[in-house]
Amino acid sequence: MGGGGRRSGGRGRRGADLEYAVEISLEEVLDGKTMEIEVPRRETCAECQGSGAEKGSKKKVCESCGGRGEVRISQGFFTMRQTCPRCGGEGELIEKRCPECKGEGRVKKVRKLQVKIPPGVEDGSRLRMTGEGEAGQGGGPRGDFYIHVRVKKDKRFERRGQDLYAEDLIPYTVAVLGGRVEIATLTGMTEIKIDSGTPSGKILKIKNEGVPAFGVPDRRGDLYVRAQVEVPVKPSRQERELIEKLAAERGDPVAVKKGFF
Numbered sequence: 001m002g003g004g005g006r007r008s009g010g011r012g013r014r015g016a017d018l019e020y021a022v023e024i025s026l027e028e029v030l031d032g033k034t035m036e037i038e039v040p041r042r043e044t045c046a047e048c049q050g051s052g053a054e055k056g057s058k059k060k061v062c063e064s065c066g067g068r069g070e071v072r073i074s075q076g077f078f079t080m081r082q083t084c085p086r087c088g089g090e091g092e093l094i095e096k097r098c099p100e101c102k103g104e105g106r107v108k109k110v111r112k113l114q115v116k117i118p119p120g121v122e123d124g125s126r127l128r129m130t131g132e133g134e135a136g137q138g139g140g141p142r143g144d145f146y147i148h149v150r151v152k153k154d155k156r157f158e159r160r161g162q163d164l165y166a167e168d169l170i171p172y173t174v175a176v177l178g179g180r181v182e183i184a185t186l187t188g189m190t191e192i193k194i195d196s197g198t199p200s201g202k203i204l205k206i207k208n209e210g211v212p213a214f215g216v217p218d219r220r221g222d223l224y225v226r227a228q229v230e231v232p233v234k235p236s237r238q239e240r241e242l243i244e245k246l247a248a249e250r251g252d253p254v255a256v257k258k259g260f261f
């Protein structure tokens, strides 16, 4: 052991990982979301630079292990080596503890962290921010910060990968004759062409109105809308007369309202 200080192998202890859960809406999946969160975490003590020793005081060699960081214990014929319980393998002890961190070398602080959720994130994703966890000890590296992302269920759209699925009503007149209708997308309304003779249940594809691929904002999936032909529940008197004429023309066996004539 040259100089007699730290144990060979481990250079300090790594800081703990931290986890945080966020919930975003389906709309926010489109462009991603940047948010600032407050995280309480252990930081290297500025007073002692993480040494845990009071300013001006020095560390002394641990007398239990003589600075080797490990001790030998004999059991019968065997001699085992064990990490020194007194100094925790450091090989040295603090003479006077830092009053700020009480010798731990770290203090709890609330830090503001800017979290960037990329576009196209999937529900249940776990994002890692390397080195944003707790500070290490004795020169050890920092832990990581993990963000669990929940995407709220949307009432109108069902997401399957990058594609969205929805249902929309189209007037029966348009279903028969064709025309143009407004369809709800994730960001607003868009007008699409309906062919004449469109049956109820037909799937209408609207390109690029889905959500993007993870981290690729300009590559979006498609929106599939199941067209439901809207049948009027309470037609007006005029509308009813027209439909009855139409039924007579076609010879359809419709029920004629009693007392109409």
Ligand SMILES: [Zn+2]
Binding pocket: 045, 046, 047, 048, 049, 050, 051, 052, 053, 098, 099, 100, 101, 102, 103, 104, 105, 106
């Ligand atoms: Zn300190």
Ligand SMILES: [Zn+2]
Binding pocket: 062, 063, 064, 065, 066, 067, 068, 069, 070, 084, 085, 086, 087, 088, 089, 090, 091, 092
């Ligand atoms: Zn020791």
